[in-house]
Amino acid sequence: MPPPLLDVRNLSVHFGTREGPLRALRDVSLSVAPGETFGLAGESGSGKTTLGYAILRALARNARVTSGEIRFEGRDLLGLGGAEIRRIRGRRIAMVYQDPKSALNPTMTVGRQIAEVLEIHERQPARGARARAHELLELVNISDPASAARRYPHQLSGGMQQRVVIAMALAGGPSLLILDEPTTGLDVTTQAQVLMSIGDLRRRVGAAILYISHDLAVIAQVADRVGVLYAGELVEVAPTARLFAHRAHPYTRGLLEALPDLDGTSGLTPIEGRSPRLTEIPTGCVFAARCDFAEAACSVAPVPLVDVANGARVRCLRWQAVLATPRRAVAVARTSADAARDTPLLEVEHVRKYFGGSTALARRLGLGTRPVRAVDDVSFDVRRDETMALVGESGCGKTTLGRLAVRLLRPTAGHVRFFAPKPTDAQIVFQHPDSSLNPMKRVGRSLGRPLVLLGVPRRERRRRVEELLESVRLDASYVDRLPRELSGGEKQRVAIARAVAMSPRFVVLDEPVSALDVSTQASIVRLLMRLRRALRASYLMISHDLSLVRHIADRVGVMYLGRLVELGTVEDVFHPPSHPYTRALLSAVPRVGPRGSLAVIRLEGGVPSAQNPPAGCRFHTRCPDRIGRICEETEPPLRRVSATHWIACHIPVDELREKP
Amino acid sequence: MKFESLAFLVGGVALVLVLALTVLAPWVAPYVPTDQHVLDRLKPPSGRFLLGTDQYGRDLLSRTLVGGRAALVLGVGAVLLGLSLGVPIGLTAGYFGGRLDDVVMRLVDAMLAFPALLLALLIITALGASTGHALLAIGVANVPGIARIVRSVTLSLREAEFVLAAGARGEGHLYVMFGEIFPNVLPSVVVEATIRIGFAILAGASLSFLGLGVQPPQADWGVMIREARQYAFESSWPMVAPGVALGVTIIAFNLFGDGLRDRLGAA
Numbered sequence: 001m002p003p004p005l006l007d008v009r010n011l012s013v014h015f016g017t018r019e020g021p022l023r024a025l026r027d028v029s030l031s032v033a034p035g036e037t038f039g040l041a042g043e044s045g046s047g048k049t050t051l052g053y054a055i056l057r058a059l060a061r062n063a064r065v066t067s068g069e070i071r072f073e074g075r076d077l078l079g080l081g082g083a084e085i086r087r088i089r090g091r092r093i094a095m096v097y098q099d100p101k102s103a104l105n106p107t108m109t110v111g112r113q114i115a116e117v118l119e120i121h122e123r124q125p126a127r128g129a130r131a132r133a134h135e136l137l138e139l140v141n142i143s144d145p146a147s148a149a150r151r152y153p154h155q156l157s158g159g160m161q162q163r164v165v166i167a168m169a170l171a172g173g174p175s176l177l178i179l180d181e182p183t184t185g186l187d188v189t190t191q192a193q194v195l196m197s198i199g200d201l202r203r204r205v206g207a208a209i210l211y212i213s214h215d216l217a218v219i220a221q222v223a224d225r226v227g228v229l230y231a232g233e234l235v236e237v238a239p240t241a242r243l244f245a246h247r248a249h250p251y252t253r254g255l256l257e258a259l260p261d262l263d264g265t266s267g268l269t270p271i272e273g274r275s276p277r278l279t280e281i282p283t284g285c286v287f288a289a290r291c292d293f294a295e296a297a298c299s300v301a302p303v304p305l306v307d308v309a310n311g312a313r314v315r316c317l318r319w320q321a322v323l324a325t326p327r328r329a330v331a332v333a334r335t336s337a338d339a340a341r342d343t344p345l346l347e348v349e350h351v352r353k354y355f356g357g358s359t360a361l362a363r364r365l366g367l368g369t370r371p372v373r374a375v376d377d378v379s380f381d382v383r384r385d386e387t388m389a390l391v392g393e394s395g396c397g398k399t400t401l402g403r404l405a406v407r408l409l410r411p412t413a414g415h416v417r418f419f420a421p422k423p424t425d426a427q428i429v430f431q432h433p434d435s436s437l438n439p440m441k442r443v444g445r446s447l448g449r450p451l452v453l454l455g456v457p458r459r460e461r462r463r464r465v466e467e468l469l470e471s472v473r474l475d476a477s478y479v480d481r482l483p484r485e486l487s488g489g490e491k492q493r494v495a496i497a498r499a500v501a502m503s504p505r506f507v508v509l510d511e512p513v514s515a516l517d518v519s520t521q522a523s524i525v526r527l528l529m530r531l532r533r534a535l536r537a538s539y540l541m542i543s544h545d546l547s548l549v550r551h552i553a554d555r556v557g558v559m560y561l562g563r564l565v566e567l568g569t570v571e572d573v574f575h576p577p578s579h580p581y582t583r584a585l586l587s588a589v590p591r592v593g594p595r596g597s598l599a600v601i602r603l604e605g606g607v608p609s610a611q612n613p614p615a616g617c618r619f620h621t622r623c624p625d626r627i628g629r630i631c632e633e634t635e636p637p638l639r640r641v642s643a644t645h646w647i648a649c650h651i652p653v654d655e656l657r658e659k660p
Numbered sequence: 661m662k663f664e665s666l667a668f669l670v671g672g673v674a675l676v677l678v679l680a681l682t683v684l685a686p687w688v689a690p691y692v693p694t695d696q697h698v699l700d701r702l703k704p705p706s707g708r709f710l711l712g713t714d715q716y717g718r719d720l721l722s723r724t725l726v727g728g729r730a731a732l733v734l735g736v737g738a739v740l741l742g743l744s745l746g747v748p749i750g751l752t753a754g755y756f757g758g759r760l761d762d763v764v765m766r767l768v769d770a771m772l773a774f775p776a777l778l779l780a781l782l783i784i785t786a787l788g789a790s791t792g793h794a795l796l797a798i799g800v801a802n803v804p805g806i807a808r809i810v811r812s813v814t815l816s817l818r819e820a821e822f823v824l825a826a827g828a829r830g831e832g833h834l835y836v837m838f839g840e841i842f843p844n845v846l847p848s849v850v851v852e853a854t855i856r857i858g859f860a861i862l863a864g865a866s867l868s869f870l871g872l873g874v875q876p877p878q879a880d881w882g883v884m885i886r887e888a889r890q891y892a893f894e895s896s897w898p899m900v901a902p903g904v905a906l907g908v909t910i911i912a913f914n915l916f917g918d919g920l921r922d923r924l925g926a927a
Contacts, residue, residue: 423830426828427828427829428825435820435821436822438840439844446822449826449839498825
């Protein structure tokens with residue numbers, strides 16, 4: 001084995017806080033070989049980003065490296081002076097962060113920005129820098145670099161922006177690239193493009209990559225070796241194939257069992273409990289409190305990292321038992337078939353919702369702008385006692401449709417009919433735990449308010465609030481807490497309890513778990529499914545996570561640019577997929593296991609503007625299967641292809657079904 | 661200690677001191693502020709008169725202490741008046757948005773375009789000079805600024821998920837505005853009001869200086885400076901004492917307000 005490019009040895013980093021030292025990283029050792037991609041997986045608070053910053057020597061001012069060393073190209077980075085570290089940053093080591101928008105200067109063309117890096121770091125003359133900038137853009141799979149270089153960041157899609165940022169990071173010719181959640185927040189299709197570019201980079205540039213992510217499936221796709229961080233400790237390191245086949249640490253095992261798979265056969269098993277507070281680290285194994293395998297010995301003394309097999313190490317006393325225990329199968333019960341499910345609860349008929357656009361006068365004067373057609377003639381229904389899902393890339397109109405369904409928005413045209421006694425029988429749970437609760441109100445008041453509206457007498461309210469908390473598995477002590485004192489998952493539980501307080505018959509779930517950690521996701525999803533049965537309610541679930549939808553939805557609608565392109569039961573739509581767009585979406589989903597027979601379909605370009613959607617089939621500009629003029633000129637209607645299945649595509653359904 | 665925390669501390673201590681001295685003025689002041697010691701006119705500071713005396717032989721320390729009451733009542737009162745109008749206006753405009761917001765905000769802009777002191781002068785000219793009218797004038801002049809800030813914070817919260825959730829469970833507009841949005845606007849309002857009190861005191865003193873606010877012989881910093889101006893060449897003490905008091909008070913409110921902004925995380 002060649003000497004490692006990056007060698008982190010026994011690194012510990014503490015942050016000084018009011019409650020004493022916060023021990024963000026403890027005794028972390030890992031190495032990255034030249035040209036290797038090392039995936040660092042961990043949930044929020046695991047210390048993965050801290051490690052990235054520590055390598056760049058860019059830690060916050062209250063951070064202190066208490067022990068260890070970081071050797072890079074044979075030198076200890078921790079011992080270098082300010083001038084020396086600046087020579088390494090950007091040139092030998094470059095970092096890319098999650099949000100490309102904040103990494104790019106909105107007032108400069110992207111070509112200029114890359115050239116600037118070259119002029120500063122490489123002291124290249126402007127002319128050579130421009131040519132090199134185009135080369136770099138080409139390296140990250142941007143097909144027309146010259147035209148892309150002339151654009152401003154806002155004129156590029158999110159995936160293009162992130163690739164530009166990566167190109168910029170490559171400008172200094174680094175031997176190590178640190179990518180911190182580079183595809184989080186991107187659509188699956190866009191994520192697939194970026195991941196593909198990152199994969200190609202390894203071949204073409206030969207730089208080593210430290211890939212930091214919370215998403216194990218993404219890491220499985222890009223990394224050669226994987227390290228799993230939990231609460232500041234590296235609990236398992238192994239070559240990728242080995243880790244996913246033989247998970248030796250209970251935490252890794254838990255993470256993989258929490259992750260829903262696309263086949264609907266495994267996942268959504270929550271890891272109970274929460275990470276330890278980093279100011280109060282337990283003596284023994286940090287995971288012991290949440291571990292199914294824990295025994296008395298686990299909590300006595302720190303657990304060392306031991307060798308399991310060639311290149312695989314684990315920090316667990318019971319790893320043999322973990323390896324020997326078979327995987328658990330999925331146990332989320334979907335709705336059982338039921339006669340009640342043919343009765344509609346909500347009917348959406350030819351609904352359109354346009355935003356903005358000018359007045360008639362402005363249009364006549366030629367100053368008009370077109371409205372954004374967020375939802376453009378959509379019809380479907382949600383039946384009693386079912387979970388209906390809407391999927392699609394961002395900007396397809398699924399969120400708008402959800403808000404129309406609970407009457408937070410009025411349709412521009414069409415009807416939304418809700419067959420329940422009261423309008424408030426329709427409730428909504430939102431995506432962002434941070435903004436779904438009023439930050440100035442204690443939990444008890446947030447939950448008490450719906451009860452006031454329902455006319456529950458004052459003396460009963462406290463008891464009912466406690467019941468509501470109990471129904472989302474929180475104890476009565478939460479009544480007096482403020483939202484900022486809760487974790488993301490706890491906030492989401494309170495938000496769910498607030499919606500449940502109205503005893504709704506219908507709940508719109510707008511990406512209810514996408515801002516949460518995988519292990520938390522699983523428990524919230526289970527909670528939601530349990531509550532649905534208890535309330536005998538219907539859900540309209542809006543999600544970009546196809547695996548999750550595969551697990552919990554009964555029926556699913558696929559949206560593209562304001563339209564439904566496919567509608568049917570989960571089996572109809574996913575198993576196997578037939579519409580070209582649905583197939584592209586599914587093939588873009590990163591997965592941990594083997595990919596099966598599904599070919600990878602790369603969608604070119606981004607979603608066109610909803611102000612000016614393409615004529616004919618809206619998907620024809622990106623469709624890999626388009627059959628000719630008819631696609632460009634005639635909009636395909638949503639045709640019924642079986643009792644439960646509708647497809648909008650010009651290609652005959654038999655041909656669609658035969659595609660690989 | 662960081663500079664910001666130090667400034668906050670200094671501002672806070674100064675503010676407590678000013679408030680305590682002003683509230684306790686009648687008991688702390690060594691003399692009755694309107695008593696004239698005819699034999700001791702325009703005296704420099706001495707053991708008997710710690711800050712000296714004015715042209716009528718009145719004790720400057722006593723007058724400065726008591727004069728602070730008028731200034732604070734005017735400043736705080738005017739800002740409270742500004743809040744009582746500006747907060748509802750800003751909340752309504754920001755929450756409903758659309759045409760209503762356009763109309764209300766253009767009116768507010770028109771008022772902002774008018775120099776505040778000029779506006780105050782106009783109101784007083786129409787109503788006559790008195791402490792009450794000065795308070796009214798400065799209060800009204802504060803409305804547009806407060807309305808703008810409240811509106812902008814409201815606007816940023818209007819689409820917040822907890823506000824949408826309130827709509828989904830059928831809450832009325834008044835509850836959403838005052839029960840959900842207002843508590844989140846409050847920190848910004850408190851900060852803004854604190855800083856505005858300083859400026860309102862200055863505006864009040866300016867009006868009194870022009871003879872349009874507090875009327876002599878009542879002790880007030882503006883009135884004191886106005887009267888001392890004619891004797892500025894004989895003794896500077898009658899001008900310096902209320903001037904410094906005014907300056908310290910305004911700076912104290914400002915430092916405290918800025919520090920509050922950092923602590924409350926207000927916009």
